[in-house]
Amino acid sequence: MTELKALLFDVDGTLADTERDGHRVAFNHAFEEAGLDWRWDEALYGKLLAVTGGKERIRYYLAEFNRDFQMPENADEFVAGLHKSKTKHFTNMLREGKIPFRTGVKRLLEEAKAADLRMAVATTTTPENVSTLLEANLGVDWADWFEVIAAGDIVPNKKPAPDIYTWAMEQMNLRPVECLALEDSANGVKSAVAAEIPSIVVTVNGYTKDEDFTGASLIVSQFGDGDSASEVIRGSLDSGTMVTAQGLRALHAQGAA
Numbered sequence: 001m002t003e004l005k006a007l008l009f010d011v012d013g014t015l016a017d018t019e020r021d022g023h024r025v026a027f028n029h030a031f032e033e034a035g036l037d038w039r040w041d042e043a044l045y046g047k048l049l050a051v052t053g054g055k056e057r058i059r060y061y062l063a064e065f066n067r068d069f070q071m072p073e074n075a076d077e078f079v080a081g082l083h084k085s086k087t088k089h090f091t092n093m094l095r096e097g098k099i100p101f102r103t104g105v106k107r108l109l110e111e112a113k114a115a116d117l118r119m120a121v122a123t124t125t126t127p128e129n130v131s132t133l134l135e136a137n138l139g140v141d142w143a144d145w146f147e148v149i150a151a152g153d154i155v156p157n158k159k160p161a162p163d164i165y166t167w168a169m170e171q172m173n174l175r176p177v178e179c180l181a182l183e184d185s186a187n188g189v190k191s192a193v194a195a196e197i198p199s200i201v202v203t204v205n206g207y208t209k210d211e212d213f214t215g216a217s218l219i220v221s222q223f224g225d226g227d228s229a230s231e232v233i234r235g236s237l238d239s240g241t242m243v244t245a246q247g248l249r250a251l252h253a254q255g256a257a
Helices: 019-033 040-048 056-066 075-095 105-116 128-137 164-174 186-194 245-256
Strands: 006-009 118-122 147-150 179-183 197-201 218-220 232-234
Touching: 006 164, 019 056, 019 075, 040 056, 056 075, 075 128, 075 218, 105 128, 105 232, 105 245, 118 164, 128 147, 147 164, 164 186, 164 232, 179 186, 179 245, 186 197
Parallel strands: 006 118, 006 179, 118 147, 179 197, 197 218
Antiparallel strands: 218 232
């Protein structure tokens, strides 16, 4: 039996519920600041989440939902500028404490650290978003928690491609069978499956709860804590009412057997 050595965490929607009241709001601030009349409401943003990556999401919006907009000649610079502005607004929200960790996240991180499980981040969001979120919720020593931060454009292809997971595991000198991925979306699960990670836990949110999570070992409403239990949507949670480090070891053992 192969031992579980590392937990690989997605960020947006997994560590924190960042999409609806975080990234979406920041995009709208960036559009307003640029003098654009675009506004992404909650329903539209749910459709845009089909595409991962902020710059990619802007291009998808223009291609599918705002085809009459005349893109300037310096299209790449235009999109990059909007995304940079959006990142500024988003990180300001993080610093102001407006986007906390999801229920049970800090507890699970603490348990994993105490259990000597190595941890890494594997996400499509920008490194600045990751570092600001982690510092806001873990403090200035946040980097001590994670061995590798695999984020943003560090790989050419974003989720659902496996690249970000593969890169993270290469940096840690780990095989997929030694890892467990924690995700919130179908694209994230597809990415982990394509990277040949056999154990995948999904914690859903309002945008992703009805997606297809084929390949996931366990699907829950949240990681849970003493005041707010984790509801099992599919699979088996052997650790009571919460997703625990011990429970993840047991889940991995079943998948790696």
